[in-house]
Amino acid sequence: MRDLWQGMIEAFWLIASFNADLYEIVLRSLQVTVTAVIIASAIALPLGAALAVNRFRYRRATISLLNALMGLPPVVVGLFVYILLSRSGPFGVLGLLFTPTAMIIAQIIIITPLIASIAHQAIRDLWASYHDLLISMNTTKWQRMRTLIWDARRSLITASLAGFGRAIGEVGAIMIVGGNIDHLTRVLTTAIALETGKGDFSLALGLGFILIALAIAVNMAIHAISRTERASTW
Amino acid sequence: MVASILPLTLTDATVRKGGKTIIGPMSETIGPSGFTIFMGPNGSGKTTLLRLMHGLEHPRGGSVTWQLPAAQARMKQAFVFQTPVMMRRTVVENIAYPLRVRGEAKNWAYAEAARWADIIGLGNALEQNAEVLSGGEKQKLAVARALIVQPEVLFLDEPTANLDGKATREIEGILLAAQADGVRILMATHHLGQARRLASDIIFLYQGQVHERAAAEEFFNTPRTPESKSFLSGDIVE
Numbered sequence: 001m002r003d004l005w006q007g008m009i010e011a012f013w014l015i016a017s018f019n020a021d022l023y024e025i026v027l028r029s030l031q032v033t034v035t036a037v038i039i040a041s042a043i044a045l046p047l048g049a050a051l052a053v054n055r056f057r058y059r060r061a062t063i064s065l066l067n068a069l070m071g072l073p074p075v076v077v078g079l080f081v082y083i084l085l086s087r088s089g090p091f092g093v094l095g096l097l098f099t100p101t102a103m104i105i106a107q108i109i110i111i112t113p114l115i116a117s118i119a120h121q122a123i124r125d126l127w128a129s130y131h132d133l134l135i136s137m138n139t140t141k142w143q144r145m146r147t148l149i150w151d152a153r154r155s156l157i158t159a160s161l162a163g164f165g166r167a168i169g170e171v172g173a174i175m176i177v178g179g180n181i182d183h184l185t186r187v188l189t190t191a192i193a194l195e196t197g198k199g200d201f202s203l204a205l206g207l208g209f210i211l212i213a214l215a216i217a218v219n220m221a222i223h224a225i226s227r228t229e230r231a232s233t234w
Numbered sequence: 235m236v237a238s239i240l241p242l243t244l245t246d247a248t249v250r251k252g253g254k255t256i257i258g259p260m261s262e263t264i265g266p267s268g269f270t271i272f273m274g275p276n277g278s279g280k281t282t283l284l285r286l287m288h289g290l291e292h293p294r295g296g297s298v299t300w301q302l303p304a305a306q307a308r309m310k311q312a313f314v315f316q317t318p319v320m321m322r323r324t325v326v327e328n329i330a331y332p333l334r335v336r337g338e339a340k341n342w343a344y345a346e347a348a349r350w351a352d353i354i355g356l357g358n359a360l361e362q363n364a365e366v367l368s369g370g371e372k373q374k375l376a377v378a379r380a381l382i383v384q385p386e387v388l389f390l391d392e393p394t395a396n397l398d399g400k401a402t403r404e405i406e407g408i409l410l411a412a413q414a415d416g417v418r419i420l421m422a423t424h425h426l427g428q429a430r431r432l433a434s435d436i437i438f439l440y441q442g443q444v445h446e447r448a449a450a451e452e453f454f455n456t457p458r459t460p461e462s463k464s465f466l467s468g469d470i471v472e
Contacts, residue, residue, distance in 0.1 A: 129319060133321075
């Protein structure tokens with residue numbers, strides 16, 4: 001209990017004292033995660049729409065695989081990306097290992113199936129009610145997908161936020177591919193892991209509270225901007 | 235002179251679902267003018283027949299052919315469903331949608347949509363969420379959304395089912411105006427009164443077949459089959 005109180009005090013003090021290291025870590029966490037969420041959403045949302053609208057031979061198997069990949073172990077993803085980006089790997093020449101870019105790549109791999117799967121569910125339900133109307137209007141498949149993504153946008157924001165929640169709290173993969181290098185690849189989660197390892201539970205808890213507050217603040221901001229609760233059934 | 239998609243010809247058209255024949259085999263021709271009403275008891279195939287003609291159902295056997303190729307013919311048709319589908323958009327965006335997917339400029343499409351919204355009495359609700367409209371308003375919006383593309387043929391599947399008298403009268407007024415503008419209307423309905431008010435000719439369906447086809451006056455005054463006689467006298471036809 002004492003550690004908890006001390007953690008809260010530590011968190012408050014870190015924020016109130018404008019600790020430069022803390023703000024650097026927070027900004028890097030946001031930069032890596034937001035970039036990963038934007039890129040993953042750009043891939044996952046059309047993928048979810050395409051799976052809802054198109055009928056093809058291995059559609060069911062693809063959806064099952066996508067659902068299964070939601071539970072992809074981050075450490076395994078980290079290892080996979082590490083091998084690809086290491087000096088001896090196929091993309092070693094790019095020199096991306098132990099950079100924020102490597103962390104973004106790992107996060108994209110982890111959250112794309114999650115966002116795509118949730119998006120597919122939301123768009124599939126909307127497609128069920130729009131199906132006859134859009135076919136009747138002679139829309140192309142591309143127009144159908146665009147319409148469904150736009151009209152399901154509020155549900156899709158939730159899908160992207162789920163991806164954000166998973167990415168911002170991720171530690172295993174980004175520790176492997178980022179290396180937790182101070183002033184370069186250290187983010188909130190890897191900093192928490194480091195301070196816990198050092199036995200500084202107060203600081204680790206303080207960072208943890210900041211991480212939670214950050215995740216809640218981003219979610220609330222997105223909901224406020226997108227007015228998810230103001231448009232009744234939308 | 236714009237080429238007409240009519241007549242529509244059904245040749246031994248058959249629709250089967252779950253091993254059961256819903257329609258046909260049916261051979262009929264739908265000519266270029268009039269207000270045709272499809273009547274018949276529940277399960278007689280009214281909705282399926284409209285969907286078949288519009289291309290939402292594919293014939294298991296036979297064919298459904300328009301005067302123009304199917305893709306061109308589809309562009310000159312519109313369909314109003316029994317339960318209006320409201321897109322998660324505003325009133326003006328809903329009405330303008332068919333024009334936007336046809337590549338029309340946004341400003342022009344929205345101006346046209348606003349004009350149609352005025353016609354159906356929703357001129358003051360342009361920016362309102364269409365999903366919170368009343369049942370009658372939704373159906374009027376659906377009719378406007380269908381008519382905005384100036385279809386040659388308009389299909390309506392019981393558009394006034396579940397609506398009150400006022401909304402029904404308003405929709406009938408819009409449909410009669412559309413017919414006067416040259417729109418060929420093919421509509422399914424259960425309401426005998428509505429059929430009497432609107433129809434130029436009646437197609438009476440029974441067990442997936444055209445049981446009787448006649449001019450409206452002739453059908454109502456001198457029905458030829460026992461089933462249509464029973465239907466018109468209010469008896470239960472199974």
